[in-house]
Amino acid sequence: MSLITRANIARTLLLGFFLLFTFVPLYWMFITSIKPSDDYLAVPPVWFPAEPTMLHYTAALFAYRGLDGLINSVIISAAATLLSTVLGTLMAYSLARFNTGGQHLSFWVLSQRFLPPIAIVLPIFLIYRAVGLHDTHFGLIIAYTVFTLPVTVWMMFAYFRQMPKSLEEAALVDGCTRWQSLWRVAIPLAMPGIVAAAVFAFIACWTEFFFALILTSQTAFTLPTVFRAFLGFQGAQYGEASALAMVSLVPSIILGILVQRHLVRGLTLGAVRG
Amino acid sequence: MSAPATRFDALSEWSDRHFKWLLVAPAVLLILALSVYPLLFSVWVLFVNYDFTVPGHGFVGLRNFTRVLADPVARWSLWVTILLSTINVTIEFLLGLALALAMVKSFRGRGLIMSLLIIPLFISPVIVGQAWALLLQRPFGPTNYVLSQILGFEVTIGWLTQAPWNFIALVLADVWQWTPFMFVILLAGLTAIPPNLYEAAELDGVDGWRAFWWITLPQLGPMIMLAITFRILDAVRLFDTIFVMTGGGPGTNTYSSSFYLYTLGFTQFHLSEATAGAWMFLVITAILITFLVRRLLKAEPT
Amino acid sequence: MAHVTIKGLHKHFGAVHVVKGIDLAIADGEFTVLVGPSGCGKSTLLRTVAGLEQASEGTIEIGGKVVNDTRPRDRDVAMVFQDYALYPHMTVAQNIGFGLRARNFPRPEIETRVKRAAKMLNIDQLLDRLPRQLSGGQRQRVAIGRAIVRNPQIFLFDEPLSNLDAQLRDEMRSEIKRLHQELGATMIYVTHDQIEAMTLADRIVLMNAGQIEQSGTPLELYEKPRTRFVAGFLGSPKINFIKARLENAGIVFADGQTLKLPAVDAQRYAAHAGKPVIFGIRPQHIDRAPMTGSPHIKSTVDLVQPTGARTYVTFTIGGEPVMAELDAHDAGKPGDEIAIALDLAHFLLIAPENGNVLGR
Ligand SMILES: Nc1ncnc2c1ncn2[C@@H]1O[C@H](COP(=O)(O)OP(=O)(O)O)[C@@H](O)[C@H]1O
Ligand SMILES: [Mg+2]
Numbered sequence: 001m002s003l004i005t006r007a008n009i010a011r012t013l014l015l016g017f018f019l020l021f022t023f024v025p026l027y028w029m030f031i032t033s034i035k036p037s038d039d040y041l042a043v044p045p046v047w048f049p050a051e052p053t054m055l056h057y058t059a060a061l062f063a064y065r066g067l068d069g070l071i072n073s074v075i076i077s078a079a080a081t082l083l084s085t086v087l088g089t090l091m092a093y094s095l096a097r098f099n100t101g102g103q104h105l106s107f108w109v110l111s112q113r114f115l116p117p118i119a120i121v122l123p124i125f126l127i128y129r130a131v132g133l134h135d136t137h138f139g140l141i142i143a144y145t146v147f148t149l150p151v152t153v154w155m156m157f158a159y160f161r162q163m164p165k166s167l168e169e170a171a172l173v174d175g176c177t178r179w180q181s182l183w184r185v186a187i188p189l190a191m192p193g194i195v196a197a198a199v200f201a202f203i204a205c206w207t208e209f210f211f212a213l214i215l216t217s218q219t220a221f222t223l224p225t226v227f228r229a230f231l232g233f234q235g236a237q238y239g240e241a242s243a244l245a246m247v248s249l250v251p252s253i254i255l256g257i258l259v260q261r262h263l264v265r266g267l268t269l270g271a272v273r274g
Numbered sequence: 275m276s277a278p279a280t281r282f283d284a285l286s287e288w289s290d291r292h293f294k295w296l297l298v299a300p301a302v303l304l305i306l307a308l309s310v311y312p313l314l315f316s317v318w319v320l321f322v323n324y325d326f327t328v329p330g331h332g333f334v335g336l337r338n339f340t341r342v343l344a345d346p347v348a349r350w351s352l353w354v355t356i357l358l359s360t361i362n363v364t365i366e367f368l369l370g371l372a373l374a375l376a377m378v379k380s381f382r383g384r385g386l387i388m389s390l391l392i393i394p395l396f397i398s399p400v401i402v403g404q405a406w407a408l409l410l411q412r413p414f415g416p417t418n419y420v421l422s423q424i425l426g427f428e429v430t431i432g433w434l435t436q437a438p439w440n441f442i443a444l445v446l447a448d449v450w451q452w453t454p455f456m457f458v459i460l461l462a463g464l465t466a467i468p469p470n471l472y473e474a475a476e477l478d479g480v481d482g483w484r485a486f487w488w489i490t491l492p493q494l495g496p497m498i499m500l501a502i503t504f505r506i507l508d509a510v511r512l513f514d515t516i517f518v519m520t521g522g523g524p525g526t527n528t529y530s531s532s533f534y535l536y537t538l539g540f541t542q543f544h545l546s547e548a549t550a551g552a553w554m555f556l557v558i559t560a561i562l563i564t565f566l567v568r569r570l571l572k573a574e575p576t
Numbered sequence: 577m578a579h580v581t582i583k584g585l586h587k588h589f590g591a592v593h594v595v596k597g598i599d600l601a602i603a604d605g606e607f608t609v610l611v612g613p614s615g616c617g618k619s620t621l622l623r624t625v626a627g628l629e630q631a632s633e634g635t636i637e638i639g640g641k642v643v644n645d646t647r648p649r650d651r652d653v654a655m656v657f658q659d660y661a662l663y664p665h666m667t668v669a670q671n672i673g674f675g676l677r678a679r680n681f682p683r684p685e686i687e688t689r690v691k692r693a694a695k696m697l698n699i700d701q702l703l704d705r706l707p708r709q710l711s712g713g714q715r716q717r718v719a720i721g722r723a724i725v726r727n728p729q730i731f732l733f734d735e736p737l738s739n740l741d742a743q744l745r746d747e748m749r750s751e752i753k754r755l756h757q758e759l760g761a762t763m764i765y766v767t768h769d770q771i772e773a774m775t776l777a778d779r780i781v782l783m784n785a786g787q788i789e790q791s792g793t794p795l796e797l798y799e800k801p802r803t804r805f806v807a808g809f810l811g812s813p814k815i816n817f818i819k820a821r822l823e824n825a826g827i828v829f830a831d832g833q834t835l836k837l838p839a840v841d842a843q844r845y846a847a848h849a850g851k852p853v854i855f856g857i858r859p860q861h862i863d864r865a866p867m868t869g870s871p872h873i874k875s876t877v878d879l880v881q882p883t884g885a886r887t888y889v890t891f892t893i894g895g896e897p898v899m900a901e902l903d904a905h906d907a908g909k910p911g912d913e914i915a916i917a918l919d920l921a922h923f924l925l926i927a928p929e930n931g932n933v934l935g936r
Contacts, residue, residue: 118552256392
């Protein structure tokens with residue numbers, strides 16, 4: 001057997017194994033979400049239910065307040081994404097074009113990305129309780145804005161850096177104010193990068209658990225925190241948990257795959273072009 | 275052709291002059307308000323009593339620190355954090371590198387496989403934990419049944435409740451979610467290696483494993499540094515999957531630092547002690563960041 | 577329209593001193609070309625006039641008003657960039673009208689002005705296209721259209737032709753010259769190409785390492801350069817520089833051959849007699865001579881490069897390569913012994929120690 005085909009077989013095996021590894025948990029969760037509760041403990045396990053049911057979905061959304069969580073997640077993630085994208089893009093533009101604050105400012109923003117959340121969430125919790133922001137949409141929105149800002153800033157920083165500045169300069173000479181040259185020239189041209197940064201910010205908010213767990217309870221709770229209801233020994237709501245998981249993961253996977261071209265830039269905060 | 279000066283012109287001129295600062299101001303103010311101010315506020319909390327079980331905010335000196343330092347669970351959770359981060363990042367790196375090598379040449383269906391492989395990155399860690407819990411949990415999950423069939427004897431492992439299996443379960447979930455992270459970055463690095471390096475090496479009679487050791491790894495070096503650094507800094511925060519899968523159990527067996535501080539603050543309500551612990555954790559992380567990022571900047575990826 | 581006065585201008589980028597004290601007065605309606613080798617600070621100087629860079633020191637006046645602290649939009653200048661800087665998300669018409677829109681001109685007025693400018697530049701049939709659907713030459717025209725539509729006081733060009741192929745470049749060059757004659761506006765034009773500089777300029781400002789080496793009409797600079805740098809920069813093929821000594825007998829080359837100077841010149845340079853000099857002469861001022869008679873130098877042909885009507889012939893004088901532009905029929909072939917006549921109405925003597933042309 002030649003070396004080439006041996007390498008090919010190794011590659012096929014590795015990719016096949018890993019794809020299996022990736023999809024088994026997702027498959028099992030999907031099946032569980034449509035499996036009647038009677039099939040839960042069957043031996044051998046039921047790999048595909050004879051009579052699929054949507055009962056778990058309705059129960060998860062209504063009985064366990066999954067729908068409220070979903071709505072909150074949409075509101076909070078969308079608002080935080082909007083804020084983070086707008087503020088982050090403005091800041092990134094300033095850093096990229098004017099080197100504002102030198103290296104210090106940009107690295108200070110970057111360092112925020114690596115702060116352990118536990119260190120920051122404790123005092124935020126205390127302050128929020130004191131000023132009445134605990135368990136409010138607004139409170140979580142601004143927390144998420146700050147939490148996604150470093151990524152947005154650094155992604156857009158890298159994006160603006162590779163855009164030629166002569167277009168904005170032409171606009172200035174043509175009679176624009178700085179703001180007009182930003183708004184009418186730089187922003188439209190950076191749109192693909194801005195959209196990608198926004199999608200990453202949205203996914204980050206959509207999947208976030210830790211801040212939501214601590215900063216919300218009965219009103220502004222997001223989708224991931226609804227899973228608390230299914231933990232421990234409160235009975236076996238496997239189907240409901242799975243149904244809720246499916247509802248949550250489908251949108252973010254679709255969004256993620258739509259911007260996969262920008263993935264490397266997103267994961268490395270713009271350090272690698274990809 | 276210039277218009278007469280109006281108040282609007284003056285404003286526009288002022289805002290152009292301070293343009294660069296006006297652009298950064300909102301973001302900076304927000305970060306100051308929600309990150310720097312809370313951290314400063316917590317410095318005060320460090321030295322007072324701030325506890326929902328004990329009223330009042332009297333000065334307590336270093337008590338918050340000494341109590342955390344004296345707590346064996348605190349030390350255990352630090353070990354758990356270090357152990358799990360090391361194992362997770364190592365496996366993710368090796369697997370990610372293997373996958374990247376397998377994907378670097380183009381073949382039919384590569385685009386599709388690429389899209390499938392990155393899916394775990396877009397899923398909430400809570401759901402990842404949930405999915406693995408479903409798969410492993412006794413008696414519901416099919417894992418023990420499948421293992422029994424393969425091995426030919428009855429397997430009854432408590433994957434979420436029995437050491438060391440609970441650690442293996444946590445590693446599985448983390449590796450499942452974050453191997454694609456390593457894979458994506460390393461693949462970008464591999465793709466950027468100029469092919470003429472390999473051609474030149476081939477002329478010199480270097481191929482296969484030796485090409486990998488002599489060309490691929492050194493060329494990939496900065497990218498490896500970057501991927502591992504970013505991954506470590508996230509791995510040490512480990513919380514969500516523990517919360518969902520083992521709940522820290524059995525007992526305090528799978529407490530990570532984040533999980534320990536969370537329970538200290540939010541289920542036992544010793545908030546000032548948790549803050550002291552969080553600051554110590556922050557300092558450890560900061561040292562790690564300084565160490566890793568400095569090496570990273572030295573390696574200077576493109 | 578306006579005159580531009582630059583006084584004591586310096587520009588630093590951090591520790592790098594790029595523009596080192598420029599004084600320049602540009603008259604109303606004058607076509608001034610800033611020329612010099614790449615990296616000498618031409619663009620920086622131009623961008624400082626536009627307001628895209630802040631002067632570190634010195635003042636810039638436009639129409640008698642100091643504009644150091646005036647924003648680009650309030651300076652009433654237009655600029656054509658090397659990479660054209662067309663807005664890729666706007667049509668040609670929107671590109672040209674952008675400056676008018678930014679200044680809140682009424683819509684119908686914008687339309688008529690854009691049409692007029694487009695007609696002037698022969699791009700009126702392209703108005704609905706996007707920049708990426710245009711050829712290089714068409715893009716260049718749009719960029720110029722964007723400048724003229726606003727009828728600004730001053731036009732600034734930063735190497736506008738350097739991205740075009742040779743033929744288009746010639747065509748656009750004439751177009752820009754015609755435009756200047758029609759509009760009569762003040763224009764400042766940056767290039768590193770001496771041919772562009774010679775053909776376009778009312779006045780050339782030759783820069784070197786952040787300073788003005790010499791300024792004047794193209795002919796002045798060509799015929800009466802003040803320094804070796806100026807003489808070497810202008811003219812094609814390049815002027816020949818030959819190391820020699822100035823003696824009472826005339827110019828003595830390294831191989832001992834002597835060129836007797838006319839009496840007026842001998843007298844003019846008498847003060848420098850006995851010193852080493854650099855003898856400069858353009859290839860156009862060298863010719864074949866009859867082997868006998870009038871003063872000549874002997875040499876052997878090294879290299880012959882025909883270009884059609886004229887032929888470039890290289891040989892050595894005193895061990896140094898010298899190029900002559902000869903009639904194709906006079907060129908000879910490598911190895912030929914030739915006699916060379918140097919046109920002594922057109923030579924330069926340069927002091928080797930500072931590069932200054934003697935006798936000026
Ligand atoms: N923004 C800048 N920062 C630092 N150095 C610069 C900057 N712009 C130009 N320079 C430097 O200034 C010198 C002159 O540049 P420039 O004016 O563009 O030269 P020219 O247009 O004559 O080729 C160059 O050495 C260039 O590297
Ligand atoms: Mg230039």
